[in-house]
Amino acid sequence: MSTTWHVLGAGSLGTLWAARLARAGLPVRLILRDHGRLASYQTANGLTLVEQGLAHTYPVVGETSDSPGQIHRLLVACKAYDAQEAVAQLEHRLVPDAELILLQNGLGSQDAVAAQLPQARCIFASSTEGAFRESDWRVVFAGHGYTWLGDARHPTPPLWLDDLQAAGIPHEWSTDILTRLWRKLALNCAINPLTVLYQCRNGELQDHQCEVATLCAELADLLECCGQPAAAEDLQSEVERVIQATAANYSSMYQDVAGARRTEISYLLGYACQAAARHQLSLPHLQQLQARLVRQLSARGLPSD
Ligand code: NAD
Ligand code: KPL
Numbered sequence: 001m002s003t004t005w006h007v008l009g010a011g012s013l014g015t016l017w018a019a020r021l022a023r024a025g026l027p028v029r030l031i032l033r034d035h036g037r038l039a040s041y042q043t044a045n046g047l048t049l050v051e052q053g054l055a056h057t058y059p060v061v062g063e064t065s066d067s068p069g070q071i072h073r074l075l076v077a078c079k080a081y082d083a084q085e086a087v088a089q090l091e092h093r094l095v096p097d098a099e100l101i102l103l104q105n106g107l108g109s110q111d112a113v114a115a116q117l118p119q120a121r122c123i124f125a126s127s128t129e130g131a132f133r134e135s136d137w138r139v140v141f142a143g144h145g146y147t148w149l150g151d152a153r154h155p156t157p158p159l160w161l162d163d164l165q166a167a168g169i170p171h172e173w174s175t176d177i178l179t180r181l182w183r184k185l186a187l188n189c190a191i192n193p194l195t196v197l198y199q200c201r202n203g204e205l206q207d208h209q210c211e212v213a214t215l216c217a218e219l220a221d222l223l224e225c226c227g228q229p230a231a232a233e234d235l236q237s238e239v240e241r242v243i244q245a246t247a248a249n250y251s252s253m254y255q256d257v258a259g260a261r262r263t264e265i266s267y268l269l270g271y272a273c274q275a276a277a278r279h280q281l282s283l284p285h286l287q288q289l290q291a292r293l294v295r296q297l298s299a300r301g302l303p304s305d
Helices: 012-023 035-044 080-088 109-116 161-167 177-197 202-225 235-245 252-258 269-278 284-299
Strands: 005-008 028-032 047-051 054-058 061-064 071-076 094-102 121-127 130-135 138-143 147-150 171-173
Touching: 005 012, 012 028, 012 047, 012 054, 012 071, 012 130, 012 138, 012 161, 028 035, 035 061, 071 080, 080 109, 094 109, 109 121, 121 177, 147 177, 161 171, 177 202, 177 235, 177 252, 177 269, 177 284, 202 235, 202 269, 202 284, 269 284
Parallel strands: 005 028, 005 071, 028 061, 047 138, 071 094, 094 121, 147 171
Antiparallel strands: 047 054, 121 147, 130 138
16 A cells, blocks of 8 residues: 655645646645635545646545644645745654655755754755646646655655656656755746846846846855855856746746745745855845845835745
């Protein structure tokens, strides 16, 4: 009998994973915020995933953090700023050697969760898949991609990667997951804040090439200083390539701001600036960028952390 996949957070990525695991006949349970959300979910008859215009509903069982039953495997699919508290609410149900898969973007939240649960195995993930919530309990699979998973402390891949294979979740076990997360953080820092400040699509950053190049140079210095030279390699050319390849898109941070949602700034630019300060590295443009972004978020009445 397969171990149950508990999925914490019924948002875009949580639904995308839960629906595909359930479709493959694997045992999945969805953990919702509270009894109100659970009651709402129960009237919907399951999670709906829309793929290439076709909608399918999967009757995944819902529960809340105070439901009974131990948790052996937990997919944490909430935003970085919610991860620590969401996991804390479940601590009493986690077996000592539980496995957690942390899907958060940026850096900082993963270490915080791992420190909270020293006996658990925390697997960090970095995903290029894209999904968005069309309405409650209904998610659109918007962009095919890949998920890299890794554990900096134990390089042995877990056996349950077979479940991901069976569920058709494209993935790869990575022995350098921190490098991947740092690289993605650097890309996000070079692109996302500028799209908010200039209120533009990614492609319009081609009109701000000098500013992008200056940020990339500072980010590369930071990566080197943080012991991540591989993440610094050809950073500027990759940023330029991503800007071109995603020219018509709005960045995830732009979309959060446009939707008046909290951003993950503290786990992206905030994390980068703090790491620079720890290393006494002066990165004036990155720091200025953070100050401008914080001002912009505050002016819009959004949290700046
Ligand atoms: P989301 O906001 O759509 O979903 C998060 C869900 O977690 C929400 O439904 C929220 O209610 C729930 N949640 C928060 N606290 C909870 C708690 N205590 N108990 C139960 N549920 C709780 O977020 P998302 O877009 O799925 O993003 C999740 C993470 O994945 C983020 O770090 C994001 O940057 C990253 N990511 C997202 C995408 C994407 O396409 N959506 C792609 C790559 C990476
Ligand atoms: O990941 C991204 C995002 O929008 O968050 C890209 C497309 C790489 C832009 O930084």
